[in-house]
Amino acid sequence: MLPWLRRLLIASIAAVLFWTIALMIFENQFIYFPEKYPKGPYDQARSIPGLRECWITTPDGIKIHAWFAPAESARATLVISHGNAGNISHRYLLLRSLQKHRYHVLMYDYRGYGRSEGTPSEDGIYIDGRAAFDYVLTLPGVDSAHTFLWGTSLGGAVAVDVAIHRPVAGVILESTFTSAKDVARVFYPFLPVQYFLQTKLNSIDKIRTLHVPVLVVHGSHDTIIPVGFGRQLFQAANEPKEFYEISGADHDDTFFVGGEEYFDRIDRFVVSALPASSALRK
Known part of the structure; x- marks a missing residue:
């Protein structure tokens, strides 16, 4: 040589x-890129009508921060698990838009994000997701039969995990992936990291055990989590299920690019998943 x-x-x-x-x-x-308070547009978010500050103590004693935005004549409640970067303040426009479309919304920060205590980990964010779901059911007018889990990117893995441990009306998965190992293969194609990863985030296997309505939303031009991951999750999910591909959307702009059609698809999915003549109590 x-x-x-x-x-x-x-x-x-x-x-x-x-x-x-x-x-x-x-x-x-x-994996985790949290931003701590006061980083983020917290002041702008406080203009959301009726926004409530919530503090949730998890079973392992971590105090996490959440916002609850109530809606008039709400059709359902959404518990939103966000992506791996920033904090809930960066998602306030989505929260406000969903409230306008008559949804109660609970959006929370994982441990280590925003104003929440602790340090993020796979087991920890699952615990946080379950605690957030349990908490929202204690609020007036909220019940599990009208409560949907919504997970974006990393939050998709949390939503799927919570759904296999709690009774939910349905699951909305946006811009999310199949497993941590599959993402590692995309991000680090020349490194054998998938063989050594401790983090699993294995939604592809978990979703096969779910028997609730599932809506998978993905941008056609997602440069972070390729749309193929969304299609694989959709294929693995049980019926009833829907796949909504947003033409031209990237990873973080789905509801901006989707526009009113985006919310129409959410509305139709929720209505189809709920019992006939179903409505939340005020």
Whole structure:
């Protein structure tokens, strides 16, 4: 072997080993990107009518922060698990839009995000999701038969996990993925990190056990989580299920690009999933 080729091979192997070990050691730092309060448009969010500050204590003693936006003559309640970056304040426009479309909305921050205590982990965010669902059922006019789980990106894995542990009316999965290993293959195609990942976020296997209505929403031009992941989740889900691909949408702009059609699809899904003549109490 030529000396220069040998040096190149050794350098390449060393680089692969270095980055694989780094990803193994700092795994959570490559998955969770929280922003702590006061970073974010908190002041703008407080203009949402009737917005309530909520504090939820999880079974393992972590206090997490949430917002509850009540709606007049609400048709259902949505519990929203957001993506892996930022905090709930960055999603206030979606929260307000859903409230306008007559949904009660509970949106919460995982441990370590926004004003919530603790540090994020896979087990931790699942605990947070279940605690948020349990909490919303204690609020006046909310019951599980009219409560839907909504998960965006990372939150999709949380929504699916909560749905297999709690009775829900349905699940909405937006811009989400099949499993952490599948995402690792896309983000790090030249590194064997999928073989060493401790984080599973295995929605593809869990969704096969769900028997509630599922709506999968994905942008056709998602540059973070390819739309193929959404299609795979849809194929694995049991009936009744719907797939809504938003033409031209990327990862974080689905409701902007989708416009009124986006909310019409949400409305139709919710109505179809609820019993006839069903409505929430005020």
